Amino acid sequence: MFSRGLVTAAMTAALLPAFPAHATLPAPPARAALHGGAAATVDCAKVKCLALTFDDGPGAATGTLLTTLRKSGVKATFFLMGKHVEERPALVKRMAAEGHEIGNHTWSHPSLPTLFDEEITTELKATQDAVAQVTGRAPRLFRPPYGQTDDRVAALAGDEGMAQVLWTGTTLDWKLRDEKKIRAVVLKLARRDGVILMHDVVPQTVRVMPALVKELKKRGYHLVTVSALLQGRRLAPGETYP
Numbered sequence: 464m465f466s467r468g469l470v471t472a473a474m475t476a477a478l479l480p481a482f483p484a485h486a487t488l489p490a491p492p493a494r495a496a497l498h499g500g501a502a503a504t505v506d507c508a509k510v511k512c513l514a515l516t517f518d519d520g521p522g523a524a525t526g527t528l529l530t531t532l533r534k535s536g537v538k539a540t541f542f543l544m545g546k547h548v549e550e551r552p553a554l555v556k557r558m559a560a561e562g563h564e565i566g567n568h569t570w571s572h573p574s575l576p577t578l579f580d581e582e583i584t585t586e587l588k589a590t591q592d593a594v595a596q597v598t599g600r601a602p603r604l605f606r607p608p609y610g611q612t613d614d615r616v617a618a619l620a621g622d623e624g625m626a627q628v629l630w631t632g633t634t635l636d637w638k639l640r641d642e643k644k645i646r647a648v649v650l651k652l653a654r655r656d657g658v659i660l661m662h663d664v665v666p667q668t669v670r671v672m673p674a675l676v677k678e679l680k681k682r683g684y685h686l687v688t689v690s691a692l693l694q695g696r697r698l699a700p701g702e703t704y705p
């Protein structure tokens with residue numbers, strides 16, 4: 464499959480008369496890295512986009528998922544738990560290197576509205592630091608565990624420089640634990656500019672992903688990061704989306 468970026472690069476190469484063909488080969492990855500990968504090659508104002516998001520990782524099967532996504536040219540968004548970042552830093556590094564978006568899902572997955580301000584800030588900050596230590600960049604997106612949040616939680620996340628990302632469809636994959644059912648639910652929930660919540664710590668989700676991605680693409684979806692859905696608009700700290 465050709466992305467628009469590759470086509471553009473090929474067209475650019477065709478316009479350069481004197482250069483041997485091999486001289487232009489490194490151009491596509493360099494361009495993708497420079498402009499932030501999928502965001503540069505997919506315009507969600509013009510095409511049907513969908514954001515796949517994976518919470519609670521990285522887990523034991525996350526490497527397999529990353530390989531599936533890389534092979535199919537798909538970018539996703541991962542909302543990571545700080546303590547798992549600490550356990551599996553290499554996977555987090557790989558996520559960032561392969562153009563996926565990384566968000567904060569707290570250190571230990573508590574229900575945030577039940578905590579004191581300082582406890583919430585500690586959960587968020589420790590995770591920001593863990594991700595920044597591995598990737599060189601603290602997340603700008605945050606997803607509250609269980610989707611449990613309120614104005615106070617959103618404001619405290621804003622203080623750490625993050626917008627809050629919820630979802631348009633949740634698969635309950637952790638409860639279904641069945642590849643066929645997970646596939647059916649995602650296909651039912653999929654819609655233009657949707658944000659689908661799944662978990663890369665659920666092995667059945669990771670196993671069904673190659674077939675699921677293939678079917679979503681067949682239905683015309685471009686699978687992008689949450690930020691790519693926003694078409695260049697940056698969420699303000701404390702803002703909630705969608």
Ligand SMILES: [Zn+2]
Binds near residue numbers: 518568572608
């Ligand atoms: Zn979670």
